[in-house]
Structures are given as structure tokens and as C-alpha cells.
Amino acid sequence: MAAIAPPALAGAVNTEVGFTHTFAQIAIQRRLEDALNVEAAGLVRLVGDAAGSGSDVIRVTNIGGIGFNLPMSALASETAAITPSPFDLGYSTVTIADYGLAFEESYKAQILGREPAAMLDALVSTMPESYLRTLRDLTATVIAGFATSVGAAGAKLTIDTYLDLLAAYRENPGAGMPVIMLHPKQVSDLIESARAETTLSLSVSEFGSLNGLSGAQTIPNFLGLGVDINMSTSITNGGGGHIGGAYSAGGVGYAVGSTAGVRARGIDAIRIPQFGTIVTFPSGSSTNGKETAEARSFVGVAAGSSDVFVQRKVLSVI
């Protein structure tokens, strides 16, 4: 109980019947996050489903020494015998692994909780994004394993290196168009390197298209050279340098173990078979006054054969 002397000052009244703070009516804000979706960006393609196969390894077969790689032999005479040709079969493999993520919330928190965005159901709805983040990290890790590279870990990425990269695709007929994932710092280095190119600084619109921001993590038709560049901080580093990469579309593939057939008990299990993911709410832990949500994913990413796809690491200093 407090006597409020006139005039009733805000500080005195609020102490008794007010709040120290209130929450803004806008939705809870998400913190900064790198949201590049490698599947949507075409950086990784589904190659298979291990469900029901009896193995966690999927082989992708390739064949060589036929078609355009095999000219016909000139015959010595019109009755000459033709020697049957050999051909070459090879394969690349994708191995799936187990990934998991869980959130937990007490019943009391569910009863008293005020902000839906911070409660279990909302957190569960973010699990597919965590899967996509994992897929992106795996893709970046696979890129770091490419044998051949352009650039150097000790030097900034320059237009020269970018032109080397494009030359690799031009000089390997059949390579198709590359897809590219670089660290954002690598992209900044590239843009700064291009700053001195006369052809790219002749007009305001050219300057703007080169140096401007779009807010997206994909820069379409970078420098007008016909190739999109994707940026992500998932790009790994080593030896003092970022390890970005480029590869023919399809040069990195992923496999899942579809969860459609998982016999998880309870009606609440959420299956995302195309992600190889299942979300369950184990009942055992609920007896302790809490609810747990567990997501399990069965996924793997691997590089396709370098006999099929042109693959290059793109190195530059951190």
C-alpha cells in the first residue's frame, strides 16, 4: 500500500500498478542468420534414397569411353574385322550419416508461456531450416575436398582468379555452367578487384550493378559473365584461406534415408521424407513434466566423379 501525494507522478503510480517494461507488439525478431538454401540455389542435387536398400552407401555410376569420347576406327579394307571396343565404368558414392536436434520445454512453461515464438511448437517449426543449414555445411565441407584449385590461400581473390575459373570450364568441353559458392569476404575481394577494370567503371549504372547491394545471398550474372555467385559463411577455411568452390551443376549430390517408413510410435511424429527427417516427441521424458521434440535426419553429401564434373576449389586469404 502506498499513499500517492498530489500530483500523482508517473514514477510513483507505476511503482504500484505499472510495469518496469512492456514488450513491443511486433513479432519476436530473428537474429542475423545466413539463410542460403543450397538446394534451392542448385548447389546440391538429390541423387538417391537409401531407404530399404540395406546400405548407408549409394553409388552413382558413370560410364566413359563411348559416344563422343569414342571415334570410330578407320578400317584397313572393306572386309576388315572390327575389334570390339572396351568402355569404362566408374562410380562415385554418397554415404549418409545420422544427425539430430532436440528442444525441450516443461509443461509449466507451456502453461505460463507468453510469447508463442519462443515455445516448443515454434521451435519445432524451425527444424527444417536447421536441416537445410546442415545440408549447406556438408556441401561446403565437400567443396573443401576438391583436389584442383584456383587462387591461393595467401592472396586476395581477384578477377584474374575468377577468369582462371571460367577458363577451366571453357577449356573442358561438356563441363556445362558452374555453380559457385564463396565466402562473402571472397565476393567482396572480387568486387574490389574489379573496381579498377575500366570496362566496369564507365558509368553509374555499371558501378552500381557491381558495387551495389541487393540483400540477397546470390548475385545473379556476376560481372555480366553469365554465372551466379552464392555467398555463405558455411565456407570452410584452412591454411589461412577461405575454401570456396565451383563445380558443374550436379557436381555435388546428396542422398537421404527417407523416413516415410519409420515406425515411430504416437500420432504426433512429423515425417519429412524428402529431407530424410523425422520429428518425434518421445513420451518417456514427458513423465518428468516436460515435453521433448527430437529431429533426426539421415543425410549425406558427396562430390560426384571428377570424370563427370569439373570441380575447383576457389582459394583466397581470410
Added chain:
Amino acid sequence: MPIRAKKTGRSAPEDALLTGDVPETVDPGLAALLEDPVDMGRSSGLPKLHPRAPFLLRHWPMNWEIGEVDGSATWLPAVDLHFLVKGAGGIRTPGPHEPESNAYADAVLEARRRGWVYLPLSASIATEHLPAGVPAGRYRRRIRGQHPITRVDVEAWVTPWEVPQPGLPGQALAFAHDTESHNRWRASLVSSGQIAPPVPQARRQVISTIARHLGRARNSGVSPDVKAVRVEALTARLAAANAAQVPA
């Protein structure tokens, strides 16, 4: 030949997977063991840290660089990290009772069949090949910390040439790469015979790339000042590449 066959030479048993014989096909369950490195973590006051996966170091025989060692241009092997991340590049989740090395044995052996040369994990690197203040030890070190956002315990695996840098409290630990000692160590890999010297084709590839950049710089339409600097730098780089020595 099974990879656990008796081996000759100096390789430690845990390096059999990395430097021992490569069987034609993989014997299931015959992966060599790689022991954990020295624990460099602290029980309290852990730094904020972005996690980094464990790795093995390896060399692709065609990948070489020109670097400076003791003031001289030197051919240095590119040493890459093979990240041991489950689900990436053939690394799987091991069974509950399998050794961790079973997870990546297939991936390592497949890479070695293609020509990658792995460096033995057990080898101790002398202090003269390390940054000042870094103790002798293996090429893979572990640092424990807390994730900058979620604050869960994490670990980052780094090479000894990635030196932690002081920063503000609460900031994620940053690392600086010590190029000088890293170059000395890479040169020692060649002089000690762990990595074979570069074949002529590998050297030509490096030199032709620099020459191509020089040609582009000469033909470019950039302002004369910028052009002169570029041409001068690339000319010096090309001269260094042509004069570079293979570590002996």
C-alpha cells in the same frame, strides 16, 4: 594387403590408415585408429568459439605454391585439410561399438587410391617449424570453448599455425595464420622426403598461371598507374617462380 599387416619403416600404428599400404578393396572394420590429440581445453573461463571439425592433412601431388623460406623463393606443397565430418564425402556414422576411425576409413582409403598423400598424425612437429610460443606437437590441436550464440560447449580443431588472437571478452576467438613457420614446415616435408618434389607438369602449371595473369595485366585497359603496379608485381612473381628452388 590388409592395412593391419606388419609394417616396416617409422610409421606409428595409428598412421597405418594415412601412410600404410592401400588395399585394393576396403576390409570392413579394419580401419586404423587415430588417437585423440592432447587436450588443450580449460575447465572454466572457456573462450567463445566457433566450432571447427577435426581434420587430417593431405597433399594433392599437382598442387604447389611459390612461397618464401628464409628469404628465398621456394616450391612449397599445398597442404589441404580433409575435414572429418560425418555425412560429407563418404564419412559415415559409426556403430555404437565401432572405433571412430571406422567412420572415415573408407573415405581416406578412397582418397589415397585417387592419389592424395596423407601426413602422419603421430609425427611431432619441432618448434622451429611452429610459430613462436607454440609447443612442439602434432599437426592437429583442439581448443575447447563455448558457442558464441548458444553457449553450449564446443571444440575447434586447428593446426598449430592458426594462432589464437586476443580480442574483446565475449567475442569469438579469432585466429591468425603464421605463414612464415607454415612455409618452413611445408619445406621440411619435401626435404625430409614425406612429400615428393613437384613433377615438372605441376611446376609448369603454376608458372603458366602467373604468366597468363601477366599477359592479362599487360593487355588490360586499366589506368597506366594501376597497370604498371600490376605488371611489376606479376613480373617479380614470375621471376621468383622461375628461380624457386625445391627444398633439399
